[in-house]
Amino acid sequence: MTSPLEQKKIKIAGPSVVTANRTWDGIVVYRTAAKGWSADLSEAAIVRNSDEAKALLAESVADDVGAIGPYIAPVQIGADGKIVPGNLREQIRRTGVTIGQPAQV
Amino acid sequence: MYAYDEIDRTLVNERVSEFRDQVKRRLSGELTEDEFKILRLQNGVYLQLHAYMFRVAIPYGTLATNQLRALAHVARKYDRGYGHFTTRQNIQFNWIKLAELPDALADLADVGIHAMQTSGNNMRNVTSDQWAGVAPGEIEDPRIWSELIRQHTTLHPEFSFLPRKFKIAITASDHDRAAIKIHDIGLKLIRNEKGETGFEVLVGGGLGRTPFIGKTIKHFVHGRDILSYIEAILRVYNQYGRRDNIYKARIKILVHELGIEKFSREVEEEWQHIRNSSLQIDDEVIEDIRSRFTYPAYEKLPHMPDELRQAAADPDFEAWRKNSVAPHKVQGYSIVTISLKPIGGPPGDATAEQMDALADLADRYSFGEIRVGHEQNLALPHVAKRDLPALWKALDKLGLATPNVNLITDIIACPGLDYCSLANARSIPIAQELTRRFANHELANLIGRLHINISGCINACGHHHVGHIGILGVEKNGEEVYQITIGGRADENAALGTLIGPGVKFDEVADVIEDVVEAYLALRERPEELFMDTVKRLGVEPFKERVYATR
Numbered sequence: 001m002t003s004p005l006e007q008k009k010i011k012i013a014g015p016s017v018v019t020a021n022r023t024w025d026g027i028v029v030y031r032t033a034a035k036g037w038s039a040d041l042s043e044a045a046i047v048r049n050s051d052e053a054k055a056l057l058a059e060s061v062a063d064d065v066g067a068i069g070p071y072i073a074p075v076q077i078g079a080d081g082k083i084v085p086g087n088l089r090e091q092i093r094r095t096g097v098t099i100g101q102p103a104q105v
Numbered sequence: 106m107y108a109y110d111e112i113d114r115t116l117v118n119e120r121v122s123e124f125r126d127q128v129k130r131r132l133s134g135e136l137t138e139d140e141f142k143i144l145r146l147q148n149g150v151y152l153q154l155h156a157y158m159f160r161v162a163i164p165y166g167t168l169a170t171n172q173l174r175a176l177a178h179v180a181r182k183y184d185r186g187y188g189h190f191t192t193r194q195n196i197q198f199n200w201i202k203l204a205e206l207p208d209a210l211a212d213l214a215d216v217g218i219h220a221m222q223t224s225g226n227n228m229r230n231v232t233s234d235q236w237a238g239v240a241p242g243e244i245e246d247p248r249i250w251s252e253l254i255r256q257h258t259t260l261h262p263e264f265s266f267l268p269r270k271f272k273i274a275i276t277a278s279d280h281d282r283a284a285i286k287i288h289d290i291g292l293k294l295i296r297n298e299k300g301e302t303g304f305e306v307l308v309g310g311g312l313g314r315t316p317f318i319g320k321t322i323k324h325f326v327h328g329r330d331i332l333s334y335i336e337a338i339l340r341v342y343n344q345y346g347r348r349d350n351i352y353k354a355r356i357k358i359l360v361h362e363l364g365i366e367k368f369s370r371e372v373e374e375e376w377q378h379i380r381n382s383s384l385q386i387d388d389e390v391i392e393d394i395r396s397r398f399t400y401p402a403y404e405k406l407p408h409m410p411d412e413l414r415q416a417a418a419d420p421d422f423e424a425w426r427k428n429s430v431a432p433h434k435v436q437g438y439s440i441v442t443i444s445l446k447p448i449g450g451p452p453g454d455a456t457a458e459q460m461d462a463l464a465d466l467a468d469r470y471s472f473g474e475i476r477v478g479h480e481q482n483l484a485l486p487h488v489a490k491r492d493l494p495a496l497w498k499a500l501d502k503l504g505l506a507t508p509n510v511n512l513i514t515d516i517i518a519c520p521g522l523d524y525c526s527l528a529n530a531r532s533i534p535i536a537q538e539l540t541r542r543f544a545n546h547e548l549a550n551l552i553g554r555l556h557i558n559i560s561g562c563i564n565a566c567g568h569h570h571v572g573h574i575g576i577l578g579v580e581k582n583g584e585e586v587y588q589i590t591i592g593g594r595a596d597e598n599a600a601l602g603t604l605i606g607p608g609v610k611f612d613e614v615a616d617v618i619e620d621v622v623e624a625y626l627a628l629r630e631r632p633e634e635l636f637m638d639t640v641k642r643l644g645v646e647p648f649k650e651r652v653y654a655t656r
Contacts, residue, residue, distance in 0.1 A: 093155060
């Protein structure tokens, strides 16, 4: 789970999305095919090769006011078409901390 | 408590206005993230996994009750109802919105709190002993000198763009509770043979991917010369410190590469140029700072009041008192450490309700003062012994009377992969599971003093290198793997732990730690032999054998 913020080269091994944090409030968002951002992973644009990933990332980086720190993250797509995060880090970003938050305990 | 003057109040308020304008320009697109990043970092704002994280300074770990209530207010109004106390006398809020940050900062500024020096490549929040001013036997209150350095370094242009972050810690006691040997500069307040106050100065300590224990660079620097001496160190660092490689940019690397002798010669030479300059501190300056620290009007109280004698019959109270209550320099008073390590809970977290209630208790029982320690616990520094039973009952109702201070469940842990964008592995769930494994107080007591420190990456915010047992989370082939070290310590005899073998998986960590502890209990010569003493006597081999023989 090397931090994607340290990614030097764009190399993808399977379906991926571009994710970032929304500028005004910081929440996790995903780049959509409509050139916007959504907090819903199911609305994310899926890329499947390096060229597509580069193009989506470049477009995301250009939208600096919308979201910050965009990077490419792996996802898995189930037989039913459902998109799920491809690693633990992204799972935690999507569903929240794996521990109870003190104020909720 | 320290009373800030008009200059400080103006500085803090101006900083809020400045940041409000910067945020407005950022949200309008006038500033790009690249331009804004350094500005937000200078105000304690990071970007983490889920949101922005806001780190607020608690200089030398001292809080007034109105300040703690303001932190509770920020947690409640702008965040998710809790805050996380860190290993450097800061508090972090994990879910803050950038658009609301200026308002949060303004609310904190009303009570003299800010976020300056909590991030970025500058001089960070100066930390000190959480028992400063009340510990028996200390030379004098180290916060006076902490405050002097805070004033001198805040927004100092020469210290604002260093090769890397720079941390100073100060202690005035023989027993080091401020972990000065793992700081860029560690200062130990001492007196020379003439009775003059000064410092033993250590340099080059630090953890992270290349850990070093700080080395003594000068055995005695007179108090009046401490600013010029620190500045000389910083100048040598600024001149020679590496800016080309972030991993080699800390002063510890420079000290290591130059060697302490050469480094100290360079500092000495620089110091002679500036020693007799305006950096020399007049006694009046120190006296002015000293006069701004107010101390309680202690009563003359008995050493053993009836209330305490009667409460001693309650084993639950005694279990708490034994671990949480420490001697005070004034007869009839105690220092009470408040564990933020509930069994099964995240280390260092406190809810807004707990903070508010604790502020009420501090007003009632501790002259309105709270302290924050690097172990991620809080303390009430001035509690009359007669009030201990009532305080204990009140803390217990708040979930703040876990009797585990300095025991195996008093775990230091960084936020790890649950929150941090740098982390490779989770820390908090490991800590939670360990507290459940050792929840039995009799067992924890039998084990005795044992510090477990957990970091979720090599940056070592959880101080794993100096844990009696250290746990470092790394990533291997997409999985969380944990390396275990033993024999580290962060006190006056600071040492780095030794790796005992290959990393283990997330689900195996608690079993491994149980094995290490069982080995210790079997190997110790007598019940009083602490874990660290057994490790020192036998080395890591017997522990290694125990852990890996069946794995």
